[in-house]
Amino acid sequence: MNAMSLGPYAPFIVTSYLLVAAVVAVLIAWIAIDYRSQKRRLHELEAGGMLRRSGRSATDLK
């Protein structure tokens, strides 16, 4: 099993993988939070009577 034998440079290897995982997770979370935020703002505007010129719901993604 090579996976368990990282040798004397294990901290560099483990740090690299953890860093990539953490940064990608933050990127995914940021995009997901942004999506929810935009949908919430559109719902609030539509609830306040604001409609698109087409009359379709701005949050209808189907």
Next chain:
Amino acid sequence: MTLIDLANPTRFLSLSTRALPWLAGATAILLAIGLYQSAMAPDDYQQGATVKIMFIHVPNAWLSMFVWGVMSVAALGTLVWRHPLADVAAKAAAPIGATFTFLALVTGSLWGRPMWGTYWEWDARLTSVLILFLMYLGLIALWRAVEDQSRAARAAAILTLVGAINLPIIKFSVDWWNTLHQPASVMRLGGPTLDRAFLIPLLVMAVAFSLLFVTLHLAAMRNEILRRRVRALQMMQVAQSGRRSA
């Protein structure tokens, strides 16, 4: 399905909403396979286990340039074809490209310390990638600084096309100048020089990270379209309240 069909933001939203779960699933599966293969790959006879950093460093480095390439095509879409989604695509790609470039720089640095004896060297490859990262940050700042989105789109498109000059400099920097960085070992005339034991996990990880980019890019484009709808409705709201008070 043509680019013209996708020019309609509503149609794009519908398509991306249906495609995203499948893309995310495929990305997760390929990442799991790639990580397993990376963990099981043998040690390199010179680099030992540090070769495992290659499986995450190289896909991020490739994507750092690929994303700028995507933004360059989008820039042409803005300036030449005036495609309605071109500047949406360019704006959404910039933070993702900056992230991949940051990860390429940091993982390269963490690989360089045990192999070269230094985290950083001001040589052509490292410096040109750092410039790419700074250009990404500049583009993000430009999008945020200019209120009028169509003006920001044109300025960003020009900056993106000018910045594309850096891509061949990055690619060929290891051939044109003396550098600590190794020359190309996969994308080269004459085929890859990497052993299959390293090449296959690397290619799986590269495809997985590319799918990750496509997934995140579609999701970020969807967010940007919704953000523009929010802005349009807010402007209508302001105009209505202005008429009422007049």
